[in-house]
Amino acid sequence: DAGITQSPRYKITETGRQVTLMCHQTWSHSYMFWYRQDLGHGLRLIYYSAAADITDKGEVPDGYVVSRSKTENFPLTLESATRSQTSVYFCASTARGGYNEQFFGPGTRLTVL
Amino acid sequence: GQNIDQPTEMTATEGAIVQINCTYQTSGFNGLFWYQQHAGEAPTFLSYNVLDGLEEKGRFSSFLSRSKGYSYLLLKELQMKDSASYLCAVPNDYKLSFGAGTTVTVRA
Numbered sequence: 001d002a003g004i005t006q007s008p009r010y011k012i013t014e015t016g017r018q019v020t021l022m023c024h025q026t027w028s029h030s031y032m033f034w035y036r037q038d039l040g041h042g043l044r045l046i047y048y049s050a051a052a053d054i055t056d057k058g059e060v061p062d063g064y065v066v067s068r069s070k071t072e073n074f075p076l077t078l079e080s081a082t083r084s085q086t087s088v089y090f091c092a093s094t095a096r097g098g099y100n101e102q103f104f105g106p107g108t109r110l111t112v113l
Numbered sequence: 114g115q116n117i118d119q120p121t122e123m124t125a126t127e128g129a130i131v132q133i134n135c136t137y138q139t140s141g142f143n144g145l146f147w148y149q150q151h152a153g154e155a156p157t158f159l160s161y162n163v164l165d166g167l168e169e170k171g172r173f174s175s176f177l178s179r180s181k182g183y184s185y186l187l188l189k190e191l192q193m194k195d196s197a198s199y200l201c202a203v204p205n206d207y208k209l210s211f212g213a214g215t216t217v218t219v220r221a
Contacts, residue, residue: 031207033208033209035211040213041213042200042211042212042213042214043156043200043202043211044211045208045209045210048207048208050207058208059210090155090156094207096207099143099144099163099204099207101146101158101161102158102209103158104155104156104157105155106154106155107154107155
């Protein structure tokens, strides 16, 4: 499918488990981003990537790991899930960084029990 | 860093006009974005202002004053489908910092 996709769309897991959220885009955009969205906080940046093999921390990176071996994929891993990581996670991409609109995936709703 | 403020909620009647304000403090300014987000969906781009003044796109307009650190999104002829959250965002290098969003409820 064209565009930006995320999987799974819904996930329920238990505290302490490792979870990986997938993000795939077909535009060959250089920049990709992971956000979490919680009531009262809006969208907060977890990690971002300017190109394959280049990643950097955002505002709330603790407890998360990312990789970007291919331009089109940007997986986000919760190494040991905690209840505070219950959230909606959005992946986004853009061609040329912050001065261009970002395109968002449909989101993954994660619940950690 | 960025400090972005917008009202939490607004309610308006179908056919009316609503203005959503956004104030920001940033170390370097490179424009301001507005996104729309319907409940349960992803944010979608509405506008990007980099120069002072008003930009109009159909029923939606966005205004920017760089000297005042202020922007607003104006929604005219409100329709029920305009019920959504509206997020302002400021670029920082190639990242975006978002405000917490304003939830607009349109009533019949």
